[in-house]
Amino acid sequence: MSVYTVVEENQLVAFLEDYDVGTLDSFEGISAGIENTNYFVNTIKHGHLEQFVLTIFEHHTFEELPYFLNIMAFMAEHNIPTAHPIPTHSNGYLKELCGKPAALVERLTGSTVDNPSVTQCGVMGGQLARFHIAGQHYEGVRANDRDIDWMQNTFADIQSYLEEDERQMIESELAFQAQTDWSALPKSVIHADLFCDNAMFNGDALTGIIDLYYACNAPMLYDLAVMVNDWCRVHADNPAEIEFDQQRLDEMLSAYQTQRSLTEAEQAAWPAALRLAALRFFLSRLKDKHIPREGEITQIKDPNVFKRVLQLHQ
Numbered sequence: 321m322s323v324y325t326v327v328e329e330n331q332l333v334a335f336l337e338d339y340d341v342g343t344l345d346s347f348e349g350i351s352a353g354i355e356n357t358n359y360f361v362n363t364i365k366h367g368h369l370e371q372f373v374l375t376i377f378e379h380h381t382f383e384e385l386p387y388f389l390n391i392m393a394f395m396a397e398h399n400i401p402t403a404h405p406i407p408t409h410s411n412g413y414l415k416e417l418c419g420k421p422a423a424l425v426e427r428l429t430g431s432t433v434d435n436p437s438v439t440q441c442g443v444m445g446g447q448l449a450r451f452h453i454a455g456q457h458y459e460g461v462r463a464n465d466r467d468i469d470w471m472q473n474t475f476a477d478i479q480s481y482l483e484e485d486e487r488q489m490i491e492s493e494l495a496f497q498a499q500t501d502w503s504a505l506p507k508s509v510i511h512a513d514l515f516c517d518n519a520m521f522n523g524d525a526l527t528g529i530i531d532l533y534y535a536c537n538a539p540m541l542y543d544l545a546v547m548v549n550d551w552c553r554v555h556a557d558n559p560a561e562i563e564f565d566q567q568r569l570d571e572m573l574s575a576y577q578t579q580r581s582l583t584e585a586e587q588a589a590w591p592a593a594l595r596l597a598a599l600r601f602f603l604s605r606l607k608d609k610h611i612p613r614e615g616e617i618t619q620i621k622d623p624n625v626f627k628r629v630l631q632l633h634q
């Protein structure tokens with residue numbers, strides 16, 4: 321399970337003293353997720369149970385985290401469902417726990433999605449457009465650290481581990497992407513990792529978008545492509561069976577455009593955006609597989625899913 325940092329009860333009790341959340345009732349490590357350590361934390365305040373998620377950040381620095389935590393608060397305050405971080409007594413959202421940056425956020429109800437419905441795809445399309453529109457007024461700025469330069473460098477790091485067909489496929493895709501001009505595409509704050517396991521639903525109601533720790537300022541079209549590549553395809557165990565589902569795709573794109581129409585430049589760039597989004601996750605999954613980071617990663621995600629998605633788009 322993905323609990324890289326083990327927290328003792330006395331450490332958590334001391335940590336919570338800086339929040340207005342009552343006293344610790346119970347806590348439990350969360351097995352899902354591969355990037356950070358997460359715990360469910362329950363407290364009792366004025367006789368009532370309150371529920372939170374504690375995240376201990378395993379890879380981010382103290383300096384870069386306010387950008388993400390402030391987006392979560394900003395979006396929640398603009399009625400876009402996200403888990404609002406809980407302020408400390410000094411009003412920041414970030415603290416230190418076990419020598420690492422940590423934050424307490426609101427625990428959302430519902431659960432993440434395994435096989436999205438057409439309706440859920442429509443909800444996500446509309447909410448992502450609202451997220452992008454609101455994001456244009458967000459003051460913080462951060463570059464995408466999973467951009468084309470990262471892709472080229474990652475390919476250089478892993479190419480000796482790859483099968484010949486994988487190597488050729490990535491090389492030709494990188495060459496194709498190097499010719500695409502992204503400068504004409506409108507930008508905003510983007511989530512950049514809005515997969516089905518990063519949205520919580522109660523039935524067809526979205527309770528919140530989570531895991532905003534790849535957010536950055538980048539073309540909105542790319543964000544839509546990342547989401548389409550996960551939500552609008554069949555989630556088959558065998559990657560060879562993956563196909564796109566036209567109904568889900570139509571619903572997501574039309575719901576997005578109900579809120580925000582795509583520009584002509586965006587429409588022209590759509591096929592390239594789908595390919596770029598597939599390449600990004602094909603590469604990150606290959607890297608996690610061949611050069612795993614230190615720690616207890618037990619949930620390596622299958623790179624062949626994005627090999628297949630990229631093939632379908634190519």
Ligand SMILES: Nc1ncnc2c1ncn2[C@@H]1O[C@H](COP(=O)(O)OP(=O)(O)OP(=O)(O)O)[C@@H](O)[C@H]1O
Pocket residue numbers: 322350352353354355356357358373403425426427428429432517518520530531
């Ligand atoms: N605010 C929240 N409310 C309820 N549950 C949450 C919340 N945040 C996270 N979770 C639960 O914790 C699990 C892991 O969280 P998350 O996906 O953010 O993991 P991660 O390791 O930080 O990121 P990644 O998915 O990139 O590996 C989620 O699948 C969800 O079940």
Ligand SMILES: N[C@@H](CCO)C(=O)O
Pocket residue numbers: 513515601604605621
């Ligand atoms: N969403 C990513 C993992 C976390 O960034 C993937 O499925 O590969």
